[in-house]
Amino acid sequence: MxxxxxxxxxxxxxxxxxxxxxxxxxxxxxxxxxxxxxxxxxxxxxxxxxxxxxxxxxxxxxxxxxxxxxxxxxxxxxxxxxxxxxxxxxxxxxxxxxxxxxxxxxxxxxxxxxxxxxxxxxxxxxxxxxxxxxxxxxxxxxxxxxxxxxxxxxxxxxxxxxxxxxxxxxxxxxxxxxxxxxxxxxxxxxxxxxxxxxxxxxxxxxxxxxxxxxxxxxxxxxxxxxxxxxxxxxxxxxxxxxxxxxxxxxxxxxxxxxxxxxxxxxxxxxxxxxxxxxxxxxxxxxxxxxxxxxxxxxxxxxxxxxxxxxxxxxxxxxxxxxxxxxxxxxxxxxxxxxxxxxxxxxxxxxxxxxxxxxxxxxxxxxxxxxxxxxxxxxxxxxxxxxxxxxxxxxxxxxxxxxxxxxxxxxxxxxxxxxxxxxxxSLEKGRKEGPKAFTIAKEQRDPAMAAYLANQLVSQGIEVYENESHYVALTEQPYRNLLVSLMTPTAYPKDAKFPPYDAIAWTLPNLYGVEVKAKDSLDFNVSGLKALDYPVKYLGKVIGQGNTYLLTYKAQNSVLPALYAFKSQNRNTELSILPKTIVVDGDTLPAGSILIKKINADQATKIALDFGLDLKAGGSEISTSDQKSIQLPRVAIYHTWYNTQDEGWSRYTFEERGIPYTSIDKDVLKSGNLRSKFDVILLPRVRGNAKNFIHGVDKKFGPMPYTKTAQFPSHGFPASTNDMTGGPGFLGIENLRKFVEEGGLLITLDNTSSIIAEMGIASELSPVSAGSLFHPGSIVMAKARKSGSPILYGFPESFNLFRGNGPLLQTDKFNRDLMLVQYGFQPLKDEVPYEGPILGLKEKELTAKAEKKDEKNPPYVVSGMVRNEQEIVGHGAVFNVPLGKGSILAFTFDPLHRYLNHHDAPMVWNALINWDKLR
The missing domain is CATH 3.40.630.10 (Zn peptidases)
Structure with missing residues (x-):
């Protein structure tokens, strides 16, 4: 020394x-x-x-x-x-x-x-x-x-x-x-x-x-x-x-x-x-x-x-x-x-x-x-x-x-x-409420409850656990951050200047996890154990056999688990139950999964790896009550002029363990898409149909993006001999053919507007809502077609995250294409007319129907929306048929920045049921 x-x-x-x-x-x-x-x-x-x-x-x-x-x-x-x-x-x-x-x-x-x-x-x-x-x-x-x-x-x-x-x-x-x-x-x-x-x-x-x-x-x-x-x-x-x-x-x-x-x-x-x-x-x-x-x-x-x-x-x-x-x-x-x-x-x-x-x-x-x-x-x-x-x-x-x-x-x-x-911050935790946040380990998606606990720990927030809950006490130096992450935000409506980014980030809503804010500590604090390691929900297997049931509640890990089943054993048979059914006294909601031809060891491994509970049984379910699952070949499209959101999509798929192929304009132009893929995902991309069709201006070409000795960092994560140009009209026509031949096209946020503009989803039209201001906020949505496979595991009403994206709608006679709407009130043209009708005689009514004064929850859960009446009633998710296939159009991004995990299962539902949406 x-x-x-x-x-x-x-x-x-x-x-x-x-x-x-x-x-x-x-x-x-x-x-x-x-x-x-x-x-x-x-x-x-x-x-x-x-x-x-x-x-x-x-x-x-x-x-x-x-x-x-x-x-x-x-x-x-x-x-x-x-x-x-x-x-x-x-x-x-x-x-x-x-x-x-x-x-x-x-x-x-x-x-x-x-x-x-x-x-x-x-x-x-x-x-x-x-x-x-x-x-x-x-x-x-x-x-x-x-x-x-x-x-x-x-x-x-x-x-x-x-x-x-x-x-x-x-x-x-x-x-x-x-x-x-x-x-x-x-x-x-x-x-x-x-x-x-x-x-x-x-x-x-x-x-x-x-x-x-x-x-x-x-x-x-x-x-x-x-x-x-x-x-x-x-x-x-x-x-x-x-x-x-x-x-x-x-x-x-x-x-x-x-x-x-x-x-x-x-x-x-x-x-x-x-x-x-x-x-x-x-x-x-x-x-x-x-x-x-x-x-x-x-x-x-x-x-x-x-x-x-x-x-x-x-x-x-x-x-x-x-x-x-x-x-x-x-x-x-x-x-x-x-x-x-x-x-x-x-x-x-x-x-x-x-x-x-x-x-x-x-x-x-x-x-x-x-x-x-x-x-x-x-x-x-x-x-x-x-x-x-x-x-x-x-x-x-x-x-x-x-x-x-x-x-x-x-x-x-x-x-x-x-x-x-x-x-x-510590004093606020001592003197102000809440005193703690508790996260029950048993949830609709218990793996996401563990994920929330881990996310808090990654922020330096102290989290504890007992047998039934994860617990974050607010008497700690990062109390302010804890309360910020766990409670709704209220962005001032009268703010003079627009926000710089999203204005809501309430993690329980984004993750689909129920959290309770406790104003008093009505549990044994001394029995809590500090989390000093990432926690994981370990799924349980009840019973033994070669057939198992998975109760579906829109858990994020179901789709990757299905791919894992097939990867472990190619002979595994996967089926979905399209309707609620009672098996051995258990009520299985629509979307539940039947897994056949696996052994107990395979079932246990999948349950542990993916945080899913499985129960042996279901062999007696009739074939008419189940539909076979054909796991899709998925492509994620990227442009060469804006790769922001396709990158988040790729990251999400890889984190979830969902296989995919990354494709670009040249793949669209080459055609025969249906022979290669079952589903094509178009993530959000900036610009309009013109940008999407034509891409980087051809006058600058050719522009290789390839790895060379002189430019060794190029060519990754994708490579091309020429970045200029887009798919062109040929590529767009090939995309249309892909759907017509039975493929599923999923569009997120702005690409939904683009495919409507290009005429592929001609039933969808832009909505003029000039006074609507909708920065990234958590809002309420309502199921219009709760029986749709896209909504398996979702309740009649739920929250989702939406920013200033496009607003689309169909003609009134096509409203059955709308699976989910924003808010609870109907559009003006859907409100029943109650006045006199010329040409019809007034009927005598023996009893006047009582009007129910229903109070719907507020549209905004966290954040702020100005002039929300401009969006309430309009479509959040559309299922548009085309030929033998479908276009699933989201007017928000359910894969936004790897944040809104609660919304993502609508995409996973689409992949599980890609061939059952007609």
Whole structure:
């Protein structure tokens, strides 16, 4: 140990001696000036890059400066630079935080003065103590605050086309460990800076290859050429910043791992979308469960950073007018949800390292022109700017340094606030209701009850169990998040600006799990056992034999279990019971499954693996009371211009263990679809029928998306020799033939509108509802044809999740095509007429029928809908026959972001019964 400290001391002395003798790297500084397009975009504070004798700056390492025209770096090159810094400086530590879906590492880089880095575990333990007031008293916290340092987490590269931050962070890291400037020295000594250099390396490498393959050197930014690679991560695209509730993607898991290891006081996420630098506070309304201290910190830090940028004469920095502050599912909201402070920047980016003349003249945020002088934007940019990659680097770096400087100057305040927020949450649990949430283990879908418990644990929430329930007590530091996740939201109807994303996230409703909020603890708390491992519902098998019954209640795991049965034993026979039936005294609802020709061991394995209860019996059920199940060959379609939601669909199918084939435009054009597939799923996709038919403009073709030695990240998760064009009219006609020949086409959300527009589902027409405003909310729906196989396992009324999707309807004579409607009231043309009828004699009524004053539940369960009368009564799900097949059209997305698991069984029902919907 003494020897280790000795070498650390020697290294520190050598570093200090070299630091005193270092000079400015004039070549680097001149290059910064060369690539910055205007003196007002050139902060003097960045013109002091040193020429360190032993630590290489980016120019020495790469041969060009950060922000040089035409240069970006792949993730391995970026990580290698940080490894070089760690080798040559005692102030840098790099550690791996996981592995991406494609096998690339996630890293974080920790920077502070030498003494702090040598005692990093001590400082991490200090912030962990501050995170839990149950183990740290207020008196102890005051002492810890004096002895601790704020941990400031800065991340870049979440969205692949936002290419400035991963490059900038390398220069910032070098500056933090070498600069002699007093402000930087203060940051080194008083703040622990944690850098996530490339949050999403899979997408980043694809985008870097895309830039070098296609967009480098293009003359006009607005030429219509796609600036983004078609895929980022293996599954999700831009929604990798919408996974904070699901924690399903590896990027999110790495962020959560870093948070719970370091308990950072502030987390700052760097993005690019608006001119010239937006510093988040949001217009509101703010999330009800974010502590007022955090909301106030947003304002103080936002204004501090804007003023720091303005102090260097740089125009275009603003706050307030972008984003709201409501939805808790962003990656960086792991901080806001856990008593820390989550913030973000948006700079102006060119999706690469080229310089363009950009037009800001029509851009508006919160109703104001982006070039207008406002209280929140004291120095606006001109309507046009000549914008370079280096300009972007300058703005982001100046802002981040300003924010780190604020943390250095206000270290004790930030740490004290961090503790105080946890204390406030704990006190609310002690003094306010509810006192606990209980989740019965016996549910309609008990596997989802266990899933809910696990999801809470993944959020750092403490969950317990006894024999019958999972229990979350609210007297804990993350009480606010627990209550937020488990209770309905109420977004203000009079909010001045539209929400930035979905506005409802009540997990029990999204999962279809019954939860009770307890205002008093009427059970034995001492008998609870803490969950420190993922729990799983283990299905039971009653009896023995070679025939078993599965009582169907729309459990999510039934369809994958059926595939597993056939995989284990190809001779297994599967049948569905289309009507309610009583067998051995048990009432089996419609949709229940009869499994024949399996042994007890196979039944037990499936029950355990999939959380399903099986009972031996059913051999006496007549053939007329059952229909054979033919498990379908499923295809999931993807375009080459928008892969967001098909990625979520693929992820959902793979997580559930449902086999599928991914297909694109070329498969549709090749025809003979019915010989290859039984079901084709069209996930939600942006745009209209024109976009769907024609795809990426052919004038840009051919555009291969193939893996090559030069572009090794391309060609995954799909490959093509030419991305341009779509299925064309031939492909659309082949899709029609597929249905006519007996296939099932399932369309989700916007693709339902598209197939109606293309005439494949000609019975469906768009509904004009201009005053309807329906951001992502949980609402009530009513079964119109409860006997449909699509609704097996669902009650007469149930909730579903719907956003601002299309609204479709049929003519009145075709209303039997509507399986589910929104809300409970009928459409106006379905209300019976009760007035006089000319030409008919008035009949004498002996007894006037009594009108029932039925009170239906409210339409909105969680969230908010304006002018809901525009949607109530309209169709949520349609079953449209075509030839020998059917089109199942959803006007919402039942596979939304791997969140609304309660809605997904309607899709699984469709796959189980794909050939029985006529």
């Amino acid at each position: 003494k020897k280790h400290l000795y070498f650390l001391l020697i290294a520190a002395l050598i570093f200090q001696m070299s630091a005193k003798s270092q000079t400015i790297d004039r070549n680097y500084v001149n290059k910064i000036k060369e690539f910055t397009t205007d003196e007002r975009f050139l902060p003097k504070s960045l013109l002091d890059v040193v020429d360190h004798p032993t630590i290489p700056n980016p120019l020495k390492h790469f041969g060009h400066i950060i922000g040089a025209e035409g240069h970006v770096h792949r993730s391995e090159e970026i990580f290698n630079y940080y490894k070089k810094l760690a080798e040559t400086s005692p102030m840098v530590k790099i550690q791996q935080m996981g592995v991406s879906e494609e096998g690339r590492p996630f890293y974080i880089v920790v920077i502070a003065d030498e003494n702090t880095i040598s005692e990093l575990d001590y400082f991490k333990n200090q912030t962990a103590l501050l995170s839990d007031p149950r183990i740290t008293s207020q008196e102890q916290a005051e002492k810890i605050v004096l002895e601790s340092k704020p941990i400031y987490y800065v991340s870049g590269g979440m969205h692949a086309t936002e290419m400035g931050s991963p490059e900038m962070l390398m220069e910032l890291a070098y500056r933090l460990i070498t600069s002699p400037a007093q402000e930087i020295k203060k940051i080194r000594e008083n703040v622990i800076t944690v850098i996530n250099p490339v949050m999403e390396p899979d997408g980043w490498d694809k985008q870097v290859d895309w830039y070098y393959r296609y967009t480098k050197g293009r003359e006009n930014f607005e030429d219509g050429f796609p600036r983004s690679t078609p895929y980022w991560g293996k599954y999700v695209f831009h929604d990798n910043n919408r996974d904070g509730l699901q924690v399903s993607q590896q990027i999110t898991k790495s962020i959560f791992k870093a948070f719970f290891e370091f308990h950072p006081t502030v987390m700052l996420d760097l993005h690019e979308s608006v001119p010239l630098l937006y510093i988040s506070t949001g217009t509101g309304p703010y999330n009800d469960y974010v502590d007022p201290i955090t909301q106030s910190e947003w304002q103080v830090m936002g204004n501090h950073d804007v003023s720091a940028v303005a102090a260097q004469g740089m125009p275009g920095a603003f706050t307030w007018a972008f984003y709201d502050g409501w939805w808790p599912g962003y990656g960086i909201w792991v901080a806001n949800n856990h008593n820390s402070n989550g913030r973000f920047y948006e700079t102006y980016g060119n999706a690469g390292a080229d310089t363009y003349l950009r037009d800001l003249s029509t851009a508006r945020f919160a109703g104001d022109l982006a070039t207008s002088k406002e209280w929140y934007r004291p120095d606006p940019a001109t309507p046009q700017v000549y914008w370079s990659f280096r300009n972007n680097i300058n703005y982001t770096q100046v802002g981040v340094i300003a924010s780190l400087s604020y943390a250095a100057d206000n270290a004790q305040l930030l740490l004290s606030n961090f503790y105080k927020k946890a204390y406030n």
